[in-house]
Amino acid sequence: MKIEEEIKQKQFKSEYHKAMVNIIFTYNWLIKNQVEVLEPYGITLQQFNILRILRGQYPKPSTIKLIKERMLDRMSDCSRIVEKLRAKKLVERHLCVKDRRNVDVLITKKGLALLKKLDKIFEKSDKNLIALSDKELKTFNKLLDKLRRKNLKIKNRDYLNTADRLNNSTHKRQLNHKHLYNFF
Amino acid sequence: MKIEEEIKQKQFKSEYHKAMVNIIFTYNWLIKNQVEVLEPYGITLQQFNILRILRGQYPKPSTIKLIKERMLDRMSDCSRIVEKLRAKKLVERHLCVKDRRNVDVLITKKGLALLKKLDKIFEKSDKNLIALSDKELKTFNKLLDKLRRKNLKIKNRDYLNTADRLNNSTHKRQLNHKHLYNFF
DNA sequence: CGTAAATATATGTTATAACAGTATAAGTTA
DNA sequence: TAACTTATACTGTTATAACATATATTTACG
The missing domain is CATH 1.10.10.10 (Winged helix-like DNA-binding domain superfamily/Winged helix DNA-binding domain)
Structure with a gap:
């Protein structure tokens, strides 16, 4: 279904903007499916x-x-x-x-x-x-x-171990968005 | 950057599988950027x-x-x-x-x-x-x-109000994945 | 060798996501 | 109008995400 109908928004200010919403919406759509499949088996997505x-x-x-x-x-x-x-x-x-x-x-x-x-x-x-x-x-x-060509200033990899984490204390608790899973 | 390099995985079992990981990875990449931009201003993504x-x-x-x-x-x-x-x-x-x-x-x-x-x-x-x-x-x-043509059994919209929510008590707490934002 | 640094895991803490339930107001019907 | 239903917002609870810190072990170095 077109994203405009999904979220009842008549139009976006740009294709760029629409792409951002579309990624977020699709992600939620995808995760929701996974979680629903797992639910009867009593394990969470993280545990899975x-x-x-x-x-x-x-x-x-x-x-x-x-x-x-x-x-x-x-x-x-x-x-x-x-x-x-x-x-x-x-x-x-x-x-x-x-x-x-x-x-x-x-x-x-x-x-x-x-x-x-x-x-x-x-x-x-x-x-x-x-x-x-x-x-x-x-x-x-x-x-x-291609979309992700531009690297973020702070890379995920910077946080893989405690040492790195402790060296960068510039940010507080804000990152409420954890779903970086590795499927294989 | 190619997703294989980003998550140090040599190859995926299919383009389908790769797409799933790619959506999740890109979502996290996107949200992370947003959160980092907001952080100095003392508001969270939800508040924004x-x-x-x-x-x-x-x-x-x-x-x-x-x-x-x-x-x-x-x-x-x-x-x-x-x-x-x-x-x-x-x-x-x-x-x-x-x-x-x-x-x-x-x-x-x-x-x-x-x-x-x-x-x-x-x-x-x-x-x-x-x-x-x-x-x-x-x-x-x-x-x-196009990707989302197939609807999930349980639609987001089913949960918009309390009444609907109460009528469907088939699931427990499992949906740890909330970032369905409306940008405009 | 002894002490410091690094590493691996576990534990403590706070905010909040994901519910469930309650309280109040409005609408509906007998 | 009373009784019932629906709608709206608020509050309570539990698990956990996102840190920070602590503990135990190994490695490095003087």
């Missing part, structure tokens, strides 16, 4: 994404640090999310003997089985979700990549 | 958007209901955000005499002045942000509109 990261490493365990990096996000709550997954018996945690600062996180059989089930669900729901042909998808991806 | 909605109606006042609708979101915290704006003297609140259930919210001179300043800032920062030509923007918007 961590499970997929763990599967990506399986049978190798992942440290909290590795998970954080894959989430491409500051994700200070990573420890706590992993703890919730552990409470559901979807992951195991072991102290790493080589470097006792690390915690090895491993997805369990139960976790793998859940992902397998969800794969099928998503395959079905996703197939009809993004309604573009393969050729259109390519154009679309190219445009998105 | 409500101010713009109020300016859109000015000199007419807006009810909380109207603001909620324009936000295109459940936005149960609307009252509280307006209260914060009032504390900063950016808006005024008056009891509506015609219908005493309503609260008339009006942007103040100070609020208008702040928006005017921010307009200039954003014009500068935005100009270089989305790096697409006008023709590319048109193609891009067309693709985004």
Whole structure:
């Protein structure tokens, strides 16, 4: 549906402006779908994404640090999310003997089985979700990549570890917008 | 920058999958910029958007209901955000005499002045942000509109008022993803 | 070796998103 | 007009995002 109808706005002041709204609207539309699919299975989007990261490493365990990096996000709550997954018996945690600062996180059989089930669900729901042909998808991806040519002053990567974070204290709590997930 | 480099992933299993990640990544990239621009001015993105909605109606006042609708979101915290704006003297609140259930919210001179300043800032920062030509923007918007052809089972609009919300209690707290803003 | 620096994770704190529920006013109908 | 329904806004609650700090371990360096 055209974005103008979706949000009941007669017209935008420019194609540029329309593109901004369109990205935001489409993002919400997309996330909403994912969340609704996950809801009956009792896990959140964040938990789901961590499970997929763990599967990506399986049978190798992942440290909290590795998970954080894959989430491409500051994700200070990573420890706590992993703890919730552990409470559901979807992951195991072991102290790493080589470097006792690390915690090895491993997805369990139960976790793998859940992902397998969800794969099928998503395959079905996703197939009809993004309604573009393969050729259109390519154009679309190219445009998105080009769109972001200009780098932001503060890059995501600057915040990947505590040290960097502490060196930059110019900003206060304002970033209420965390959904930088890594799908794979 | 290509999305593969941005998130250090060698390749995606499909263009479809890449598009999903790309939308999410681009959204975060966009919001991050907005938030950083607003930060020095001491208002959040949500507050900023409500101010713009109020300016859109000015000199007419807006009810909380109207603001909620324009936000295109459940936005149960609307009252509280307006209260914060009032504390900063950016808006005024008056009891509506015609219908005493309503609260008339009006942007103040100070609020208008702040928006005017921010307009200039954003014009500068935005100009270089989305790096697409006008023709590319048109193609891009067309693709985004087409992308969403398939409607989600649960539409946003179903949640615009309390009555509708109460009639649908099939879901629990899961929707941690609110950034459906209305820019104008 | 001893001390400082760096690293990895866990925990504490505050604001707020996402609900649910309540209070008040207006509209509707018997 | 009373009784019921709907509409509008406000308030309460819980989980968590976005920090900041603390603790434990390893590495680096004099």
